[in-house]
Amino acid sequence: MSSRRPPTYELSLLDALEAESVHIFREVAATFARPVLLFSGGKDSAVMLHLAAKAFWPAPLPFPVLHIDTGHNFDEVIEFRDRTVAERGVRLLTASVQDDLDAGRAVEDHGPRATRNRLQTGTLLRAVTEGGFDAVFGGARRDEEKARAKERIFSLRDEFGQWDPKAQRPELWRLYNGRHRKGEHVRVFPLSNWTELDIWRYIRDEHVDLPSLYYAHRRPVIERDGMMLAHNRFLTLLPDETPREVLVRFRTVGDATCTGCVESAAATAAEVVAEVAASRVTERGATRADDRISDAGMEDRKREGYF
16 A cells, blocks of 8 residues: 555645735626725735736736725835836726815814825725726735724625724625625725735745835934834924934834834845834834824724725
8 A cells, every 4th residue: 555645735835825815806896887996005005916917817817907096105115106007018097095084075184293195095085986897806904903803705895985883784604795886886805814924924834025115224213102114204203302313114004204114124025024023013003103093093984985
């Protein structure tokens, strides 16, 4: 008798997560008329775009990508966004917060702690309505924040773009309900079951390209409210703040006015994996000032239509 072990057909964790995400993309393409993928240029949206390309290869993506542009982006992120969509040959749509400010549909806060982050909600809902999109892919993950942990993978939004966490649909055996009325749309989260560590392991193994600020680099920063913020043209210094140069990297990317960085020498994806594996604080909890409004701040914003 042969001493060889019988073949096993178990998937690794990353292979299983990839397969689930690919299935979600294909399910949406088969179910909805006008999907769109939110693409900020951050690591999660970069992984999401990579997975979407795998789901439909060798055909092109059957939907465009959409960037909600606050006008307060890091230069490295905008450069990466434009380069990536050009290389992949996908159609990029942008919806600008500045357009809503100019039209009087939004009012900007002022002062050293002001941010346009909350204003993205109105711009997103306008873009969804104007584009007639019935499904919107987002890169949110359940491990990021407790309000996001409540979300289903298919998350219904009413005709006003609002979310009711008490009226979510069951998703047994990975069966997804995409039914919606005219004017409603569904937020879809293909990365919902991934963790930050899963994302970085996937980036390492798949060689997913990212903006350079995700890796260690020297940058002038200021310390504010227990965080290090990059000194940039969008940030107003307080009287007692003096920038100093530090070796840092970013764990997440949002507005340059509210996204913090962390001291780090991790210059490769493998080094970031080792660093994240030792971390006990989520990236949003550690580096996003806009999430520190209140304990229920994110859930309140999601009820209004935020990502």
